Amino acid sequence: MTENFRFPADFRWGVATSAYQIEGAAFTDGRGPSIWDAYALMPGKILGGQNGTVACDHYHLWEQDLDLIQGLGLSAYRFSVSWPRVIPEGTGKVNPLGLDFYDRLVDGMLQRGLEPHLTLYHWDLPQALQNRGGWANPEIVHWFTDYALTVYERLGDRIKSYCTFNEPWCTAELGHHIGRHAPGIQDLKTALLASYHIQLAHGETLLALRAQNTRAELGTVLNLYPVDPATDSEADQEAALLLDAKINRWYLDPVFRGTFPERAVAHYAEHMPSIDPERLKVAAQPLDFLGVNYYYRYWVSTEGKTLQDVERTDMGWEIYPEGIYRLMKDLHQEYPAPKYYITENGAAFKDELQNGEVHDEARVRFLRDHLQHLGRAMQEGVPVHGYFEWSLLDNFEWAFGYAKRFGIVHVDYETQKRTLKDSAKWYRDFVMQQRKFQAEEV
Numbered sequence: 001m002t003e004n005f006r007f008p009a010d011f012r013w014g015v016a017t018s019a020y021q022i023e024g025a026a027f028t029d030g031r032g033p034s035i036w037d038a039y040a041l042m043p044g045k046i047l048g049g050q051n052g053t054v055a056c057d058h059y060h061l062w063e064q065d066l067d068l069i070q071g072l073g074l075s076a077y078r079f080s081v082s083w084p085r086v087i088p089e090g091t092g093k094v095n096p097l098g099l100d101f102y103d104r105l106v107d108g109m110l111q112r113g114l115e116p117h118l119t120l121y122h123w124d125l126p127q128a129l130q131n132r133g134g135w136a137n138p139e140i141v142h143w144f145t146d147y148a149l150t151v152y153e154r155l156g157d158r159i160k161s162y163c164t165f166n167e168p169w170c171t172a173e174l175g176h177h178i179g180r181h182a183p184g185i186q187d188l189k190t191a192l193l194a195s196y197h198i199q200l201a202h203g204e205t206l207l208a209l210r211a212q213n214t215r216a217e218l219g220t221v222l223n224l225y226p227v228d229p230a231t232d233s234e235a236d237q238e239a240a241l242l243l244d245a246k247i248n249r250w251y252l253d254p255v256f257r258g259t260f261p262e263r264a265v266a267h268y269a270e271h272m273p274s275i276d277p278e279r280l281k282v283a284a285q286p287l288d289f290l291g292v293n294y295y296y297r298y299w300v301s302t303e304g305k306t307l308q309d310v311e312r313t314d315m316g317w318e319i320y321p322e323g324i325y326r327l328m329k330d331l332h333q334e335y336p337a338p339k340y341y342i343t344e345n346g347a348a349f350k351d352e353l354q355n356g357e358v359h360d361e362a363r364v365r366f367l368r369d370h371l372q373h374l375g376r377a378m379q380e381g382v383p384v385h386g387y388f389e390w391s392l393l394d395n396f397e398w399a400f401g402y403a404k405r406f407g408i409v410h411v412d413y414e415t416q417k418r419t420l421k422d423s424a425k426w427y428r429d430f431v432m433q434q435r436k437f438q439a440e441e442v
């Protein structure tokens with residue numbers, strides 16, 4: 001195995017967060033409401049009736065949070081911009097105070113030697129745009145492009161990488177079909193239409209940013225999964241291929257090939273909205289990087305079998321470190337990108353703060369094992385250039401409220417006190433060790 005694998009000297013070691021999950025300050029400095037503020041008000045949608053109004057109060061505590069990242073010896077920080085903070089109504093009037101916040105944040109990163117990796121859309125659509133149809137309205141393609149250009153105009157090339165969308169599957173499927181995310185719609189056709197508009201918005205935005213002659217890297221972030229049939233029966237194998245087409249390839253194919261995968265299109269047949277194949281081609285803009293969020297694999301049984309005797313996180317997700325190896329190898333073969341980042345990888349556990357410490361051995365093992373398997377893929381030639389652990393802080397885990405703790409830093413939501421968990425210390429030491437290897441090699 002690759003226990004002593006040495007990551008390259010310019011490998012980015014980072015952590016990731018997103019605006020709605022940590023910022024709080026929902027009514028501060030002119031921020032407009034987002035679909036998550038509205039969704040959280042709907043009874044029964046969020047565990048415990050919680051919301052992101054205060055969250056980790058990162059809007060006010062950002063300096064101390066950046067200090068934490070610097071203190072861990074990391075070199076990069078992945079964060080997202082809140083569209084309703086920057087353009088409260090979604091289109092039209094820009095809120096300078098919102099942009100000022102990200103301006104300060106980015107300068108704060110640069111002062112601390114942290115490379116800014118920015119995500120434009122991590123799910124917090126301005127509610128005003130939802131009132132106009134949101135992702136189901138074709139006009140959103142230019143609403144989004146204008147928003148992206150507004151952010152770019154202010155932050156420009158201080159940003160190392162711009163990602164258009166985080167996990168569009170979640171926006172389309174969870175938000176518009178299953179209804180477990182904002183805006184809470186339950187209609188497959190609307191979900192498919194939303195996913196089409198997301199692809200167009202992605203492509204048009206890349207074109208618009210390229211036209212600025214930016215030096216920043218441009219790409220997107222997908223949540224991807226190995227999909228395994230439970231048995232070698234034809235039914236299980238077919239079902240696994242279909243699921244793979246629906247969750248992985250539905251998002252990979254447009255971005256890499258400008259098409260939707262045939263298998264899924266045929267499956268959706270009667271629900272397919274009208275899609276212009278010529279127009280869809282715009283999604284296949286050259287990417288500087290593909291961001292991959294890896295958490296678990298799917299194991300597909302048409303007979304209702306479930307995987308037995310596997311370790312699971314507090315989300316109920318199988319802990320499957322080899323999946324990161326398999327996923328990256330397959331991706332590189334089928335969807336070659338010049339560069340990949342692991343933009344999210346991490347786990348929720350039932351952490352307990354005891355005498356000022358959190359002994360989260362399970363998370364330490366999770367990180368160690370995933371990094372080992374990632375190293376193996378890299379040794380075999382997959383060009384992975386960075387790893388962003390999800391997440392810096394315990395935070396608002398969407399429909400689960402604050403019940404699931406993903407952070408390597410514990411947050412006491414009463415006092416907003418941050419405490420490094422053992423996993424944060426382990427990550428710091430691991431990165432330090434890697435730097436030592438590199439120093440020895442020089």
Ligand code: IFM
Pocket residue numbers: 018021167293344390397406
């Ligand atoms: O918290 C989320 C994040 O917002 C997107 N990716 C998965 C994480 C864990 O569920």
